[in-house]
Amino acid sequence: MQTPKKIAIVGSGLVGSLLAIYLRNRGHVVDVYDRRPDIRKVEFSGRSINLAMSPRGWRALEAVGIDEEIKKIAIPMDKRAIHTPDKPMYYQYYGKEGEAIYSISRGVLNRRMIDLAEAAGARFIFNSKVWDVSLSEATVQVGESEKGEWTPNKYDLVFGADGAFSRVRHKMQRQSMFNYSQHFLDVGYKELTIPKNDDGTHKLNKNSLHIWPRGNFMFIALPNLDGSFTCTLFLPFKGENSFEVLNSEAKVASFFKEFFPDVVDVIPNLVEDFFKNPTSFLVTTKCYPWTYKDKVALIGDAAHAIVPFYGQGMNAGFEDITVLNDLMNLHNDDWSQIFKSYQEARKPNADAIATLSYRNFMEMSNKTAxxxxxxxxxxxxxxxxxxxxxxxxxxxxxxxxxxxxxxxxxxxxxxxxxxxxxxxxxxxxxxxxxxxxxxxxxxxxxxxxxxx
Structure with a gap:
């Protein structure tokens, strides 16, 4: 049994919420900070890619007894459904019979995870902007603005679970011998939605990840429980077929009619939604070290953001927690050793899945057909x-x-x-x-x- 610590988690996303559950189950006092408002009280932003939960993720949920609760909001997908211009739609099964990945809405899952973390006793502090972290003292500085007055909050440990553009990592980058890189793809993405049928059913096969591969761009659709599909158009920012070119309603309508005619049939407000929803970037970040002594650690996207083409971003972040938990069992109160072993174990794997995810874009957009x-x-x-x-x-x-x-x-x-x-x-x-x-x-x- 670990000695209870006062711990801050910066970021109330999926990894931060799950980490809060793990730490609360060990008896630690946990505060979770997020600069955003409570996601449970606002409409989700429209810049999401549905998640694909695989065994690594389920293992992390199972260890704290919430896997069955999460399966209630997930849909199994045992295959790809490939939509090509020159042949009827066909299926490619992912694995052996019974093997499936699970589609989950990011917003729905995040709301549920926060509920579960609160039920476990974690305290969430929303609309609270962490501008700085004192690494040696594990103190987070909170304030309304970067140049305004800050309030220091002292902790025993701080975890940075605040995503690809982590504020905690930004402070760690000011150290000497801290390596950091970020790489943006020249491909961006835009979310669209295929609505449910009038009777609540799905317009496409609901147990498939639908892919429209078109060479250097593609369209995908993942099912939701309410009968809709969350869709994502991955497209270069510049070039012949690109976001730069699609700058009028006529061009967007013509583009989809040429390359995705069956999508036009199932998205009634396609052109309107195209211009309403933001165009987002895809970035890979790498850094090292992930920890500072026995005080501060990065986890999830804050340590290793990857592009989404293997569906492993969330799963990799959840696996970080699984490894961290195993090390807490092994080293008990020796947080210096826990953090050292954690980063040494996870860094090679984070780099590997970053490489695999980047490569898989070519497979999904081009080779599947x-x-x-x-x-x-x-x-x-x-x-x-x-x-x-x-x-x-x-x-x-x-x-x-x-x-x-x-x-x-x-x-x-x-x-x-x-x-x-x-x-x-x-x-x-x-x-x-x-x-x-x-x-x-x-x-x-x-x-x-x-x-x-």
Missing amino acids: DENFILRKKIEAWFYDKHPELWVPLYTRVTFSERSYAEALEFGDFQKEIMDEVMGLEGIEEDWKNEEVEQFILNKLKEKEHLV
């Missing part, structure tokens, strides 16, 4: 079914296992080398489900001496 890519995935699934002890496909390893992201990246690169050779075999398109192909992969695995 490519015949060679589809064949490659069929061969991998076939070999995985025959030799699960030797081969786990990259997507399965990332999404449906709890093995490390760093390991997934390493094995994924190794498997890609093998599959590149397999796809070069003569006649592979016509005949691949045979002993010759199976033995070829087995020999390649043996050569490399790589086993799962």
Whole structure:
């Protein structure tokens, strides 16, 4: 049992709220600060991408007994539904039977998580702007404006869970030997909504993540409990087909009619919503160290914001908490060792999922509709079914296992080398489900001496 501490969490998002539950369950006094108003009392902003909960996330929720409560607001998706211009819509199943990711509205989940954290005894302090943190004293400075008067609030520990543009991290960056980078994609995103049918049902298959791949841009749709779909258009900021070009109602209408004609049929206020909703950026941030002595630690996006194309941002943040909790069990009151081990364990994995997420944009926007890519995935699934002890496909390893992201990246690169050779075999398109192909992969695995 840890000695109770007075702990501040900056940020009431998903990671901050879940961390509050974990810390309260250990008997700590927890205050959660957020510069925004209480999300439960305002309409959500319209700049969201629905979340995809996978086993890493569920494990973190299960450990504090809230997984079943959250499943009530989630919809399982066991497949991709691919919408291409030149063929009927078709499905690509994610994994084996029973394997699914779960679509959850970010706003709905965040509200529920705050409720659960409050029920656990955490105190939420909204409309409270943290402008500075004294790292050595774990004191947060709160005030109305950056140049106004601040009120110091002293704690034993401070966690920065305040997102990609973290104020806590900003203070840590002023230290010497602190490494930080951010990289913006030249692709942005805009949220749209497919409303429910008049009878409350979904207009599209509700157990699928719908993708309209179009090369360097794409449209996706994830289901909501109320029968609607939260949709996201990912599009370059500049260029031939870009947000820069879509600057009039006529151009937007023409663009969707050309590239997403079936979307036009299911979004009645498409053009109006396009201009009403903001265009948002996608950023990857990396930094190190994540902690300061035994006083301050970054967690979730504050430590490692990633682009959303593997659906692992929330799951990675929740896994941070799982690892942190395991280390609290191991080291008890030795917070210096807890923080040191935490950042050493998580940093390589955060970097790995950042790389994988960036790569997956090309897969989702371009390759999902490519015949060679589809064949490659069929061969991998076939070999995985025959030799699960030797081969786990990259997507399965990332999404449906709890093995490390760093390991997934390493094995994924190794498997890609093998599959590149397999796809070069003569006649592979016509005949691949045979002993010759199976033995070829087995020999390649043996050569490399790589086993799962």
